[in-house]
Amino acid sequence: MHLSEEQLVWYRYGEAKGAAAIGEHLAACATCRAAYQSLERVLAAVDQMPAPDPGENYAAAVWQRLEPRLQQCRPAQRDEGAVRSLTLTALFATWRRLALAAAMAVLIVAAFLLGRFWPRPQTVARQPIPEQVRERILLVAVGEHLERSQMILIELANANPGPQLDVSSERQWAADLVGDNRLYRQAAARAGDPAITAVLDDLERVLLEIAHSPSTLSGGELERIQRQIESGDILFKLRVVESKVRRQEEKPNGL
Amino acid sequence: MSRPEIGRQEEFRLLVEQHSRALFGLAWRMTGNQQDAEEVVQETFLRAYRSFDRFDGRAQPGTWLHRIAVNCALDLLRTRRHDAGRVELQAVGSDAGDAVPARDTAPGPDRLLLSAEVQRRLTAALGRLSPTERAAFVLRHYQGCPIEEISRELRMSENAAKNCVFRAVQKLREALQPLL
Structure with missing residues (x-):
């Protein structure tokens, strides 16, 4: 009996039920081990997606755009329900x-x-x-x-x-x-x-x-x-x- | 502007300085492009400012902003769902097609081609995820949120959150497995 794809995914993310048993099975079963390694390669490729750097001055630019709008959206205390x-x-x-x-x-x-x-x-x-x-x-x-x-x-x-x-x-x-x-x-x-x-x-x-x-x-x-x-x-x-x-x-x- | 109002804005400006970049990263992962990510960051801070008086410091500001950003991104994705299949992941300042940096310092042409194809397929597969699948996957994979937290943030059952993450992984796997 092999591990399901779902078990492998949750084992990879550390949220599998019976993680110890899954680990033991992976150590003993070449088929499941290969499936797990394949999953890891896919997720590693996802990790390599480049995270863009918005630039050193990004926060200043955000604030520059934001500041004029803040005064318009300032809620009165009694208006919180409406804003919500x-x-x-x-x-x-x-x-x-x-x-x-x-x-x-x-x-x-x-x-x-x-x-x-x-x-x-x-x-x-x-x-x-x-x-x-x-x-x-x-x-x-x-x-x-x-x-x-x-x-x-x-x-x-x-x-x-x-x-x-x-x-x-x-x-x-x-x-x-x-x-x-x-x-x-x-x-x-x-x-x-x-x-x-x-x-x-x-x-x-x-x-x-x-x-x-x-x-x-x-x-x-x-x-x-x-x-x-x-x-x-x-x-x-x-x-x-x-x-x-x-x-x-x-x-x-x-x- | 009154003195308390000036102080309030100054306090808020510090939050913007400290958290803009992290929120941009999260928003980019969820929306897949720079323009939408910037819109999400702006909307996040606007929503945060509206409820700033109610933020009493019991939660970490980063966690509080992160939750607002997730919801803003979800709203944006839902309103643009008809375009979901065409969402393009774009690296800042570069073309989408050649954005994956190879690990080797001098990758050969075969490896570059493979990387570009992996990138292309991954981009397409991420674009095909539903908004909730994408949000759940980003929270689980990139943010490391446990399922219980994802279900709370996305207001769904834990089973539903697990299904969303699992379906997302399945789709990415189907797209990439033949190459890896």
């Missing part, structure tokens, strides 16, 4: 709290999606800039939701069915995503977009299945989830929808 809301990072840091305020989020997100994401025939009045910024961030959030959903599905779709698989973190993750997904699905349905509604509906069913699964899956249970993912071709559909959202996101003015 402008960063995607913080948006996700507050995601759980937003989920707790779900009723409010439904109104905000649905209004956003209804009004902006799916075009309506009537002319929309010009929005002030802060509104556009907020909408752009929300578009990014929709894209992120789809990307994160894809990641969890890919993770499970590619897991090896063994006797037991710990999926406790995936369960929690799926449970977090279900609430967000519901908001987007409802908004899509109200906006009269059956294609996107159907994809989000499929996604929600899979997420619920994962969220309600035991924290440790047997091989059979994992295969059932994998079949559910594969049968609806949901990963492909998600990529299509995400691509549509990203295109919206990349348009000038965010929409």
Whole structure:
């Protein structure tokens, strides 16, 4: 029995489970040793990628460009919440709290999606800039939701069915995503977009299945989830929808 | 400008002096080109300045800035994802194609050719990584971050972070193995 590629990678990075046993196996098995040496050559080549030197005066140049902008972005103490809301990072840091305020989020997100994401025939009045910024961030959030959903599905779709698989973190993750997904699905349905509604509906069913699964899956249970993912071709559909959202996101003015 | 404001800016200027180069290196690894790396560095300091009052010194300034830079780079990569396949790694002041320095002082023509091909394939393979794969790989390989830290920084499960790093290594391996 040879070592898997994954074992070799994590051994190389010092994070393999049973590192001592892997080391012993490598010492004894020429095939695995050759595979490991090959991996090391690849990563050594990556190490040789030249790190550029931005120059001795780089910090001074950064400061020169930065200084005039600092006075404009100085936040008032009471504005910290507003500033925080402008960063995607913080948006996700507050995601759980937003989920707790779900009723409010439904109104905000649905209004956003209804009004902006799916075009309506009537002319929309010009929005002030802060509104556009907020909408752009929300578009990014929709894209992120789809990307994160894809990641969890890919993770499970590619897991090896063994006797037991710990999926406790995936369960929690799926449970977090279900609430967000519901908001987007409802908004899509109200906006009269059956294609996107159907994809989000499929996604929600899979997420619920994962969220309600035991924290440790047997091989059979994992295969059932994998079949559910594969049968609806949901990963492909998600990529299509995400691509549509990203295109919206990349348009000038965010929409 | 008020006196406290001047003091605050001076304090911040020291941070810029101390950390600009390291942040540039990180940003370059994550974005793959100088222009984007410089944009990430600027955006990192702007975001940092906005929350400078909340930075109470409990964390190391380098760690704090590093986290902001990772997020800025991720945001940039995501907004430019449609161009991800065309990301070119460029050395400062040189052409991308001949940027890998060979270890030998006088490499032969065969070795130079091989180096250039390795560089070309590596550049292409890095450009094909998804933003999260690339971020996770850079954090693991170049920054030496453990998986637990990567999962925290990228706000994903540890399994997902491991998968990202592993997929990145697999892709790089597929691209380079035939040559090495």
